[in-house]
Amino acid sequence: MITIIRKELADYFTSIRCFILFLLVFVASAVALYAAQQGIREVSTESGFIFTGLFTTGTNIPSLITFIALLVPIIGIALGFDAINSERSNGTLNRILSQPIYRDSVINGKFLAGMVTLFIMILTAMLLVGGYGLRMIGVPPAAEEIIRLFIYFVAVIIYGAFWMGLAVLFSILFRSLAISLLCPLAIWILLGNPVFNPYISFIVPAVSNSIGTQLALLRISPYWLFAESTAALLDPMFRGLGILTVSDTTGMLFRPLSLQQSLILVWPQLTAIICLTVIIFAVSYIVFMRQEIRST
Numbered sequence: 001m002i003t004i005i006r007k008e009l010a011d012y013f014t015s016i017r018c019f020i021l022f023l024l025v026f027v028a029s030a031v032a033l034y035a036a037q038q039g040i041r042e043v044s045t046e047s048g049f050i051f052t053g054l055f056t057t058g059t060n061i062p063s064l065i066t067f068i069a070l071l072v073p074i075i076g077i078a079l080g081f082d083a084i085n086s087e088r089s090n091g092t093l094n095r096i097l098s099q100p101i102y103r104d105s106v107i108n109g110k111f112l113a114g115m116v117t118l119f120i121m122i123l124t125a126m127l128l129v130g131g132y133g134l135r136m137i138g139v140p141p142a143a144e145e146i147i148r149l150f151i152y153f154v155a156v157i158i159y160g161a162f163w164m165g166l167a168v169l170f171s172i173l174f175r176s177l178a179i180s181l182l183c184p185l186a187i188w189i190l191l192g193n194p195v196f197n198p199y200i201s202f203i204v205p206a207v208s209n210s211i212g213t214q215l216a217l218l219r220i221s222p223y224w225l226f227a228e229s230t231a232a233l234l235d236p237m238f239r240g241l242g243i244l245t246v247s248d249t250t251g252m253l254f255r256p257l258s259l260q261q262s263l264i265l266v267w268p269q270l271t272a273i274i275c276l277t278v279i280i281f282a283v284s285y286i287v288f289m290r291q292e293i294r295s296t
Contacts, residue, residue, distance in 0.1 A: 004109025032064035051141035054133035080167030165280035229269035
């Protein structure tokens, strides 16, 4: 499997596709840093967390976490949509399997190589914003801020693994590169696009008047689960998940939540994202292991 990972990493980091993705990450980091510079003075100091404001602050320009929520599915789909069918169409898949390489090593190696690439891209974006932002504000991060950012980083990687696993699944099911790309993109536009998801929150109340039913429908979207979990992780002043009315927030004491309280608040969402990722990859693994590989 190590051989497959090295081969895939070499292909990724020497391809124009990976260069474009890295360029998008650098541009998003620069724009997010500019947004933080413009709005960092308006960050509330009640929580005592200024450093995390570099990642969450945005005026008319989106913050870094907004860019990450938009870019991570794109990166995952771009890295996984041709993982298997490109090898099959080029006639190299049967050659690889004719070598003393287990079949599961192929899909595991390709998936892990994509995750390493995603790991490096997101870590680069966070280090760029954190490093330059630290020089800008001159306030070192507290220990709790570092822990919250680390948990957020892990959640981002798991979220990206879901979309990459989905793209790999379609690359196994379909031989056409166009179809294997369009299918996960269509799902992302409907369920995982932060631009489209706010409109879902206006449509769902028309289906049911029950708050519980509305939240259950909204949480079908992977993006909604991810947005709920990251909002509470990076903003200790965050109150409530889902749909809140004015009466719900009346009488609330707006004090920062501790790290333990934030984790208790977002644990169901994080568990759901992990379960979805495991299910998607398990289905991809089973389908690939049972699929017949022919030379033509």
